[in-house]
Amino acid sequence: NAGVMQNPRHLVRRRGQEARLRCSPMKGHSHVYWYRQLPEEGLKFMVYLQKENIIDESGMPKERFSAEFPKEGPSILRIQQVVRGDSAAYFCASSPGQANGYTFGSGTRLTVV
Amino acid sequence: AQSVSQHNHHVILSEAASLELGCNYSYGGTVNLFWYVQYPGQHLQLLLKYFSGDPLVKGIKGFEAEFIKSKFSFNLRKPSVQWSDTAEYFCAVSFSGNTGKLIFGQGTTLQVKP
Numbered sequence: 392n393a394g395v396m397q398n399p400r401h402l403v404r405r406r407g408q409e410a411r412l413r414c415s416p417m418k419g420h421s422h423v424y425w426y427r428q429l430p431e432e433g434l435k436f437m438v439y440l441q442k443e444n445i446i447d448e449s450g451m452p453k454e455r456f457s458a459e460f461p462k463e464g465p466s467i468l469r470i471q472q473v474v475r476g477d478s479a480a481y482f483c484a485s486s487p488g489q490a491n492g493y494t495f496g497s498g499t500r501l502t503v504v
Numbered sequence: 505a506q507s508v509s510q511h512n513h514h515v516i517l518s519e520a521a522s523l524e525l526g527c528n529y530s531y532g533g534t535v536n537l538f539w540y541v542q543y544p545g546q547h548l549q550l551l552l553k554y555f556s557g558d559p560l561v562k563g564i565k566g567f568e569a570e571f572i573k574s575k576f577s578f579n580l581r582k583p584s585v586q587w588s589d590t591a592e593y594f595c596a597v598s599f600s601g602n603t604g605k606l607i608f609g610q611g612t613t614l615q616v617k618p
Contacts, residue, residue, distance in 0.1 A: 395547075424605060433594060433608040434548075447603040482548065486604065492538060493604075497547040 395420075395485050395496035396465075403502045410470040410477070412499045416485030423466045424493060425458060428480040437481075440466060473503045506531045508597050510609035517585050518617050525580040525612050527595030534600035537578040539569055542611075543591045551593075554578065565589070587618045 396415040404410050416423050421442050426434040439447040440460035451458065455473075460466040470477055480500050486493035511526040529535065539551040552563025559571040569580045578595060592613050596606040 422604070426606075426608075433610040434596075434606075436605040436607070439603050439605055447605060450605075488604075492536070492550060492553045494550075495540075495548040 395483055395494050397481075397483050397496035397499050399499060400497060401500050401502070403504060404473045405504055406474055407472050410473050410501055410503075412468040412470075412481050412483075412501070413465040414468070414483030414485075414496055415465040416483075417494055420485035420487050420494075422486040422488060422493070423460050424484045424486070425466075425468050426482045426484065428482065428498075430479070434482060437468070470501075473501075475503050477501060478503045506597075506599050506602070506607055508595055508607050508609040510593075510595050510612050512612045513610065514613045514615070516615045516617065519587055520584050521616075523580070523582040523585045523589070523614070525593055525595075525614075527578045527580065527609055529576050529578070529597045529607075531597070531599045532576070536598040537569070537571060538596040538598070538606065539563065539567070539578075539580050540594045540596060541591050542594065548594065551580070585614070585616050587616045590614060590616045 398413050423440045425437040428434045436450040438451050438458045455471045457469045480498045482498045483496045484493040507530045509528050537554040540548040541551050542548050551567050552561050554561045554571045562568050567582050571578050592611050594611050595609040598606050
């Protein structure tokens, strides 16, 4: 029974490129949350999605960031025109329902050079 | 604004010492409370959680936490730490009406000396 799978584990992008981070939730989980951990900081909520719907994107930066969770396939966090300040660890978590507590993936460490 | 604060950023203990990590939150309504641990190079793992009922919660690996509503606190404790407890510990709170998202504290790095 695979846990939450995130890939890639490490991603290096040059400034101005696009970064695509993927998250496959645990089997049976239809709720996906994305968090960002900047160096020396705790995790910050970004977005909460259910299949084909964005439920809460109050933590997403207004520009360059988008997320989706299609009917088929993994959830994708997309960062366009990356900048050095986007360098962080991005964690995905999945849950069978709201407020149940969730299972985290191993994260994707994005480095922008 | 809803917030979570962890008082200790870096704690160093010797093996067999007792541990208490503080966590306070700002909200006065209904909350669900969590402690997560992140071992070096690994993902976050749930140590324990509180939704309702007995405010003293037992978790994995000998950890426990006590919810004190009047103090808005959810401190993590372990009577005797081991070298393998070296990790980063995060307190997190889910506030009612907040779609299940978690507000995390800044984290506490625990270093246990053998």
